[in-house]
Amino acid sequence: MDIESTFAGLTKVEPLEIKTSRELTVAVMGAGSRGNEYPAYGKLFPGTVRVVAVADIDAARRNHMGDEWGIPPERRFGDYHELLDAGKDGKLADIMLVSLPDDLHYEPAMEAMRQGYDVLLEKPMAQTEQQCLDLLERQRETGVMVAVGHVLRYSPYFRALKKALDSGLVGNVVSIQHQEPVMYAHMAHSFVRGNWHDGNATTPMIVAKSCHDLDILKWLVGKHCVRVSAEGSLSLFRAENAPPGATARCTDGCPHEKTCPYSAIDIYDRKRWFLYVFDLKKDCPSEAILEKLRTTDYGRCVYRMDNNQPDHIVATLLFEGGVTASFTMDAFTPWGGRRTRVMGTMGYIEGDSKTFTLYRFDTGKSYTWSFTPPQGENYKESGHAGGDLALIRDFLKAVDTRDFSLLSSSIEASVESHVMGFACERSRLRAVKGQDQPGCLDR
Ligand SMILES: NC(=O)c1ccc[n+]([C@@H]2O[C@H](COP(=O)([O-])OP(=O)(O)OC[C@H]3O[C@@H](n4cnc5c(N)ncnc54)[C@H](O)[C@@H]3O)[C@@H](O)[C@H]2O)c1
Incomplete structure (x- = not known):
């Protein structure tokens, strides 16, 4: 293999802009932070996607989105059930974006699929493993296209890292260390005081926050996960x-x-x-x-909340073929992002979600990857290191062409990482109770 040219090829990043054969339409359930993030693509690239219906119980958010997109009053709904009811005799749009809180993903996504919408479903897919499997079954029955909001898969950084591993730049991957540094204030904001403070009402931390990371690990390794175990607890915010x-x-x-x-x-x-x-x-x-x-x-005082999410988790994952990964979720860091080290038979990669460096054992040479978006490429405006807008780009392309293979985070591809997350949580809870058996995934 010509290492230099293979590595140089990793810097080729897909442009954000695509042309669709027509303007696709989207109905948004939950006009909050995520509900606004994806449709922003249609503002950057007019003619690709337009919001034509919205449901939000918060009138200010609903009307903000309604005014922004010129949605008529009869297509502005309060509770999401109203939007689903209005679509019973015919879909209101091509796509349903489910960007409601975690506990309101399963039912609307199931119904939207039944009504024939292609669905962009925010992660976590649902609150239990069984619900995730039900969603997959419904997608198979209906044949609609469903993307899960695993945005990291679409970021130029993780795309390049995946290509580096797939093209053999480290030889065979033997093990990975991956850290999700949550950042101390983000932990307090989202998982102590905020929407995700109660893992029973939403989803456990390893699913709510770290399903991205379990998903990235499974995707990078490219094999099924066969065993997990996890430890972790809420140490400080008590x-x-x-x-x-x-x-x-x-x-x-x-x-x-x-x-x-x-x-x-x-x-x-x-x-x-x-x-x-x-x-x-x-x-x-x-x-x-x-x-x-x-x-x-x-x-409220950060020590006097009704919170129960762990502030540190360590998980070990075993993949087919003996590949291992260790994962840590750490609240107490000064920054967010991700830190990843990949150990292969011919080389090593270390990255921080902005740049990564490959060290080859045979030549002793090292190569560093980094990404500066070309002028006017809008990657800077896209959250999750460019992943948010790249996900909606690929989803629109897939919906427009009916080519399911364009979708990296299809429901089929995403369900396993959710199953891994729920298995990790079972293992962690057993460990907390002193019944520390590794959690096996049945397959
Ligand atoms: N892919 C990612 O990286 C990522 C990042 C952050 C959040 N998320 C997920 O996206 C989802 C939305 O998160 P968010 O940060 O946008 O939350 P948010 O609170 O900003 O938005 C949710 C919106 O849903 C509305 N809502 C609540 N109940 C409703 C109902 N019954 N009917 C209609 N509207 C209702 C709320 O008023 C709110 O405006 C969550 O599941 C979250 O876990 C994903």
């Missing part, structure tokens, strides 16, 4: 760790407010992070933020 005198809310004059790294005033007001949850802009007045902190869970 009532007994609250410093003496901590108040119920950071806005109640807490004596630790100025020094606590999890202070809501610091995270939301001084740093201005995550303001999208309040539909506020970075330059809004402090009072608008403080009002939210006084009235929503986002202002």
Whole structure:
């Protein structure tokens, strides 16, 4: 193999823009953060996709999307059931985007498939392993196209890493170490105070957050996973760790407010992070933020929440052919992204989700991959290292041409990583209870 030219070929990144044979239409269930992310493609590349119906129980979000896309009042719905009811006598659009909270994925996705929509289903697919398998069965029965929001598969970085492994640049993959650094404030925001604080009401952390990572590992290895085991717990964000005198809310004059790294005033007001949850802009007045902190869970003491998601997980995964992977989800990091090391028989790759370096054992040479989007390529505007817009690009192409092979995160391809996640959680809970048997996947 010519290593130089094979490696150089990895820098060829697919342009974000495609032309579709007609403007595809989408009905959006859940006009929140994700519900706006994918249709943005149609704003960047007019004529490709248009939102023609929306359901959101939040009137401001519903009307914001409605006004942005010129949706008539009779196509703006409150609860998602209303949108499904309106489609009973004929679909309202080509595509249904299910970007509702985790506990509202299964039923609307099942019904949307029954009504004949092609579906873009946010991860996690559903709340139990059985529901995920039901969704797969429904897709097979109906023959519609279903993509799961495993956006990392579409990012130029992970695409290049996958190509590097598939083209044998490290020889045979023997083992992988993969870390998901969640970032301390993101953990507090989403998994202690925010929507995903209760793994029973949504999905366990390893599914809710790390299904992306289990999916990437399975995809990179390219083999079925046969055994998993996991450990992990909630170590910090518990009532007994609250410093003496901590108040119920950071806005109640807490004596630790100025020094606590999890202070809501610091995270939301001084740093201005995550303001999208309040539909506020970075330059809004402090009072608008403080009002939210006084009235929503986002202002509560991080040690006094009703949370149960673990803040650290270690999992081991065994794939067919003896390939192993270790995975860690770590809340306590200064940055997010991913860190990955791949050990192969002929080389080693180390990457940080922006760049990666290949070290060859035979020549001692190393090669570094990085990606700077060409001017005007819009990759910069796409979340998840370019994955968000690249996913919708491929999905639209697949829907337009009815070519299922264009879809990397089809429901068929995505279901296994969810099954792996639920198996890891069973293993972790057994370990917590002292019944530490490795969790086997039946197949
Ligand atoms: N692919 C990814 O990387 C990724 C990233 C973040 C979130 N997600 C997933 O996407 C989904 C949406 O997350 P989000 O961050 O956009 O949440 P969000 O809270 O911003 O949006 C969800 C929207 O659903 C609406 N809603 C709730 N109940 C409803 C109902 N009964 N009928 C109609 N609308 C209703 C809410 O008002 C809200 O506007 C979640 O399942 C989440 O786990 C995926």
